[in-house]
Amino acid sequence: MSPALSADGVIAAARACRFTLVGVAPAAPLDPAPFLHWLEAGYGSGLAAMHRRVAQRLDPGAVVPGARTVIALGIPYSAGKETAGQPERPVIARYARGRDYHLAHRDRMRALRHSLLEMDPTLNSYACVDAGVAMEKAWAERAGLGWIGKHGLVVSREHGSWFTLSVMVIDRSLDRYHEPHPRLCGDCDLCLRACPTGAFPAPGVVDARLCLSFQTVENHESIPVALRAALAGRAFGCDACQEVCPYNHAGLPPGDPRQTARPIGLMSATEIATLGRDDFARLAAGTPMARAGYHGLRRNAALALGSDGRPGARAALVQLSRDTSPLVSEAAQWALGHGR
Numbered sequence: 001m002s003p004a005l006s007a008d009g010v011i012a013a014a015r016a017c018r019f020t021l022v023g024v025a026p027a028a029p030l031d032p033a034p035f036l037h038w039l040e041a042g043y044g045s046g047l048a049a050m051h052r053r054v055a056q057r058l059d060p061g062a063v064v065p066g067a068r069t070v071i072a073l074g075i076p077y078s079a080g081k082e083t084a085g086q087p088e089r090p091v092i093a094r095y096a097r098g099r100d101y102h103l104a105h106r107d108r109m110r111a112l113r114h115s116l117l118e119m120d121p122t123l124n125s126y127a128c129v130d131a132g133v134a135m136e137k138a139w140a141e142r143a144g145l146g147w148i149g150k151h152g153l154v155v156s157r158e159h160g161s162w163f164t165l166s167v168m169v170i171d172r173s174l175d176r177y178h179e180p181h182p183r184l185c186g187d188c189d190l191c192l193r194a195c196p197t198g199a200f201p202a203p204g205v206v207d208a209r210l211c212l213s214f215q216t217v218e219n220h221e222s223i224p225v226a227l228r229a230a231l232a233g234r235a236f237g238c239d240a241c242q243e244v245c246p247y248n249h250a251g252l253p254p255g256d257p258r259q260t261a262r263p264i265g266l267m268s269a270t271e272i273a274t275l276g277r278d279d280f281a282r283l284a285a286g287t288p289m290a291r292a293g294y295h296g297l298r299r300n301a302a303l304a305l306g307s308d309g310r311p312g313a314r315a316a317l318v319q320l321s322r323d324t325s326p327l328v329s330e331a332a333q334w335a336l337g338h339g340r
């Protein structure tokens with residue numbers, strides 16, 4: 001059996017690769033019950049990938065033979081001081097305003113893997129950011145980065161919940177591990193009450209079908225009429241449950257400098273609704289917004305404008321109602337007829 005690696009050495013290597021939050025946990029299988037219940041209840045029915053490779057998602061040993069350790073990694077993004085002075089509030093969720101976090105984690109995990117191979121050239125690993133098979137929040141909690149809050153996201157005492165996650169599974173033990181983080185929500189239920197669509201069937205559990213993040217990012221068809229009014233002020237992702245959290249108070253440390261907001265991330269709904277195709281391609285490249293696509297983002301902006309009743313919105317909506325994309329024109333027509 002290979003000797004255990006030094007936890008301090010692994011943590012220092014991860015920090016040297018510019019991961020701000022780092023924790024380590026033994027790679028014991030996760031309790032399958034919450035995830036299986038979530039799938040069976042249909043809460044993830046629009047997310048096909050979540051229904052695949054379920055056994056691997058719950059057990060790191062099914063992904064890396066002989067898995068011993070999970071390294072949980074976090075990169076903070078900006079808590080949003082850049083909104084100050086904007087003529088209209090940005091309508092893009094904070095995590096999506098800057099460089100695509102998948103790319104940031106991927107680059108840094110590549111460097112970390114390289115460092116770990118220098119410590120032990122025969123080590124095997126599996127790295128996951130978002131779309132891979134790992135339940136990143138459960139590992140972050142186990143590795144002591146923070147706790148899963150009632151809004152279903154990991155909250156750190158130091159960084160609030162404004163950070164993204166990745167995990168790396170390795171087939172080596174460490175000489176010590178972090179303790180799982182205790183849940184510190186207490187009696188608070190501010191996030192549960194702040195959700196504009198009632199997407200929490202229970203504390204800590206999200207029905208993705210009702211979540212505006214799913215609707216504006218992953219749904220490439222028409223957005224259900226019943227959810228449209230809740231899109232006021234939101235054109236990509238949703239931060240409503242995080243904005244109210246007392247742990248996301250002013251005075252958190254700044255986000256990673258490479259995750260700073262780009263110009264498209266600070267645009268208003270009117271600016272996004274009237275973006276030209278070439279400008280969208282240029283400005284959204286390398287940001288999470290590219291995922292929604294040109295038509296998807298303008299569909300969202302049309303609904304956000306209509307629901308917000310913003311001055312000047314009507315002219316933009318009339319223009320969009322004649323758009324060649326049925327997705328966009330239908331949304332704009334609805335907004336003209338049903339908006340505030």
Ligand code: B12
Nearest residue numbers: 034038093130136138152153154164165204206213237238
């Ligand atoms: C599917 C998914 C979604 C779906 C479903 C959301 C969800 N909560 O499951 C949709 C598209 C809606 C979504 C939205 C968002 N997402 Co998302 N999403 C994921 C993904 C790919 C998988 C999550 C998953 O496994 N869900 C299934 C459920 C069952 O798993 P779970 O929530 O971990 O289950 C635990 C809880 O239910 C908990 N639990 C059970 N009972 C109880 C009871 C109590 C009281 C509590 C407290 C907990 C609790 O235990 C379970 C097991 O540990 C992860 C990346 C990854 N690979 O992990 C990113 C991820 C969770 N998303 C992320 C982000 C940033 C978001 C958004 C904030 C984006 C935005 N601003 O618009 C929103 C937030 C919505 C919300 N309130 O959760 C980040 C979260 C970072 C963080 N600090 O926690 C992740 C980790 C991506 C990343 N790599 O950084 N997301």
Ligand code: SF4
Nearest residue numbers: 195211212238240241
């Ligand atoms: S992201 Fe928005 S819609 Fe989704 S659970 Fe949080 S508040 Fe509700």
Ligand code: SF4
Nearest residue numbers: 149150185188191245
């Ligand atoms: S708002 Fe309150 S209940 Fe929700 S995650 Fe923050 S502390 Fe927990």
